[in-house]
Amino acid sequence: MKTKEELKLYFENGDIPKQENFWEWQDSYWHKDEKIDKAHLNFAPYPEFIYSPTDSTEITGLDFIMVFPEGVKTIGGFQFAVAYQNRISKIKFPTSLERIKSRAFNGQYLKGTLTIPGSCKTVESYAFASAVASVSKLILENGIETIEEGAFQLSGSPITFLEIPDSVRFVGKNAFAISSLQTVAKPIGLDISNAGIPATAIILDRITEE
Numbered sequence: 001m002k003t004k005e006e007l008k009l010y011f012e013n014g015d016i017p018k019q020e021n022f023w024e025w026q027d028s029y030w031h032k033d034e035k036i037d038k039a040h041l042n043f044a045p046y047p048e049f050i051y052s053p054t055d056s057t058e059i060t061g062l063d064f065i066m067v068f069p070e071g072v073k074t075i076g077g078f079q080f081a082v083a084y085q086n087r088i089s090k091i092k093f094p095t096s097l098e099r100i101k102s103r104a105f106n107g108q109y110l111k112g113t114l115t116i117p118g119s120c121k122t123v124e125s126y127a128f129a130s131a132v133a134s135v136s137k138l139i140l141e142n143g144i145e146t147i148e149e150g151a152f153q154l155s156g157s158p159i160t161f162l163e164i165p166d167s168v169r170f171v172g173k174n175a176f177a178i179s180s181l182q183t184v185a186k187p188i189g190l191d192i193s194n195a196g197i198p199a200t201a202i203i204l205d206r207i208t209e210e
Contacts, residue, residue: 004028063089063109070094077101077124082108082132095119100127102148110135118143118167125172129153138162138178146170153177153196164190166206171195 007028010021066080066088073096080088081103088108095117102124110133116123118141125148135157140147142165149172159178164171164186176184177196184197188205197203 063087063111065090065092067092068094068097070096072096073098075100075104078103078106080104080108081106082130093117093120098122100124102126103129106130107132109133113137113139115139115141116144117141118165120144122146122148123151124148126150126153131155133157135159140165140168142167144168147175148172149174150177151175155179161185164192 007025009015010017010025064087068075068091072094075097079101082088088105089111091105091110091114093116097117097120099122100116100120103126104124105128106126107130108128110128110130112135114128114135114137116139121144123144123146127148129150129152133154133156135154136159138152138154138157138159140163144165145167147168147170151172153174153176155177157178158180160180160182162176162178162181162184164184166187168187168190171190171192171194173194174196176192179198181198181201183202183204184192185204185206186192188207192203
């Protein structure tokens with residue numbers, strides 16, 4: 001594949017590019033309708049120091065911030081489940097994302113704010129389930145439709161408020177098994193009785209806008 005500098009040489013002032021020059025230029029980039037092979041995705045995790053669970057002055061290793069590039073539509077199951085070389089603390093998803101498959105980030109050490117873009121229609125079972133995550137805020141953008149069983153089973157996370165957007169049509173068993181939840185806002189008519197939400201949590205029904 002030609003480099004950017006080589007491609008530029010075809011289009012200098014006075015040049016007359018040939019058909020193959022234009023084709024080489026087009027073949028050097030991904031079209032938004034093309035499925036990107038994950039082998040060609042060069043993820044560049046950003047390192048982030050983590051501290052000892054008992055002593056905040058002691059550095060114990062590294063967590064990583066994972067940024068997925070625009071164009072990615074599906075994140076495969078188990079692809080980023082916890083492993084020694086793959087400990088993720090924060091994730092940034094692209095607006096092109098359409099589906100997160102089962103157990104994609106199972107057991108990860110996520111923390112801070114976790115945002116799922118509205119373009120993502122389905123979050124499959126146990127996609128983010130983790131007893132070691134410490135997510136403080138879960139943002140579900142409007143556009144999400146299906147949240148499957150155990151998708152956000154974050155038993156150790158200190159989330160107190162959750163807003164389920166109007167676009168959600170189905171919530172699976174223990175999808176929000178988060179023991180710290182105090183208040184949940186949801187569209188009226190959406191069944192979350194089996195979602196694992198604590199019995200002490202206040203449920204606020206919201207009339208959806210047509």
